Amino acid sequence: MNQRKSGEKQIIRDVLIKPAGPDCNLACSYCFYLEKGAMFRESTIHRMTDNVLEALIRQAMGAAGEQVSFGWQGGEPTLMGVDFFQKVVDLQMRHGREQTVGNGLQTNGILIDQIWAGFLAHYQFLVGLSLDGPKHIHDQYRCTRGGSATWQKVFDAGKRLMDAGVATNALTVVNDYSSQFPDEIYEFHKSNGFVHMQFIPCVEIDPVNPKMAASFSVTSESFGAFLCRLFDLWLNDFKNEEPTTFIRFFDSLFYTYVGLTPPDCGLTKTCGNYVVVEHNGDVFSCDFFVEPECKLGNVLQDNIADLLNSDRQIRFGNIKTELPDACKSCPWLSKCYGGCPKDRIRDPQDDGLNHFCTAYKMFFKHADPHYRRMAKVWKQKNALSRAEETRQQIEQSGIKVMRNALCPCGSGEKFKKCCGSTLMAT
Ligand code: SF4
Ligand code: SF4
Helix, strand or coil: CCCCCCCCCCCEEEEEEECCCCCCCCCCCCCCCHHHHHHCCCCCCCCCCHHHHHHHHHHHHHHEEEEEEEEECCCCHHHHCHHHHHHHHHHHHHHCCCCEEEEEEEECCCCCCHHHHHHHHHCCCEEEEECCCCHHHHHHHCECCCCCECHHHHHHHHHHHHHCCCEEEEEEEECCCHHHCHHHHHHHHHHCCCCEEEEEECCCECCCCCCCECCCCCCHHHHHHHHHHHHHHHHHCCECCECCCEEHHHHHHHHHHCCCCCCCHHHCCCCCCCEEEECCCEEECCHHHCCHHHEEEECCCCCHHHHHCCHHHHHHHHHHHCCCHHHHCCCCHHHHCCCCHHHHCCCHHHCCCCCCHHHHHHHHHHHHHHHHHHHHHHHHHHCHHHHHHHHHHHHHHCHHHHHHCECCCCCCCECCCCCCCCCCCC
């Protein structure tokens, strides 16, 4: 399997930032990030300083090409307040060199009022709102520290955002409970205007018995059935061969059918294409590996582009290519490349194989004929020769050449205009 080589340079395209560290105003049962507080014991409240913010924006914009995406996550990034994000935008304008800047904010919605909604709309932030579906599904695990329900507040925040004209994605965790309700969740999101959806399968180690997965984790079989049903619902809503709802995993997978690099890192050959910056400036390899062993440096002492291209980050990225034997001979290898490495280690009972391997096999088998047909239609629309030319160009020089092609996600938008931001799970 192709590995990234030492010295192979990439430019900064995506930076994921945790301005309030792991701090959050909720305590969802399945959150993997709250426990990171143990890594930053110097204080109980974690907030990014102006120095760190300026260093990271100056460096990222200086090292980026024509486009750069900043993903603001946590914990809960809105704990920083609107003023902090006004500083973000001001610094981006000050340090930009006629670049296109995308800002994505991932939020639990609790603090989103009219002021927030107006700000996010004005500066065209793409918002990922953590909303697991209707009340009985969302409130199963997404609760306050005191155990109170949160659905009503989050749902109201979603309405507020959409009324203000903010592009809002629904981020939905698929767990042992929600996996039973694909129809209900999909219809709920669609009927409430959340036509952009992202589904994140949940698997975490059991905190009491580390030899097994936590009880809220979704089994591979359940997730496979969920994906297959969701796919049918999505396909059923196509009009004139175009999707009317947008599901990140389905859209990403489509890229692989037309010879393009998918935006979802779980589907790429190697990892390591972005970095995470914590509130204190520490830089890590990936959102799921904010761990001492994966610390690359700190923006106050190091340069973020050097850290992205460091041997340490390249070694991290290549871990994905160390596949179990089952993957090496798998007919679907070119679709999932063994999946996200964190899903290979969360449940010790998986013995190094991806926890969702069975789900992927079920889904790829189910969806493959449809993807082949859709790819044929897309290639005809975009002209095969141009797609091939573009693929070669993209391998050589990044995304900027794609201006004239339609985005493979089927939105009808120009490439990268609609899928340009990185939103991931917390
Ligand atoms: S489907 Fe399973 S066996 Fe095949 S490449 Fe993916 S994780 Fe490996
Ligand atoms: S470990 Fe998983 S989330 Fe992190 S970069 Fe790799 S595929 Fe993406």
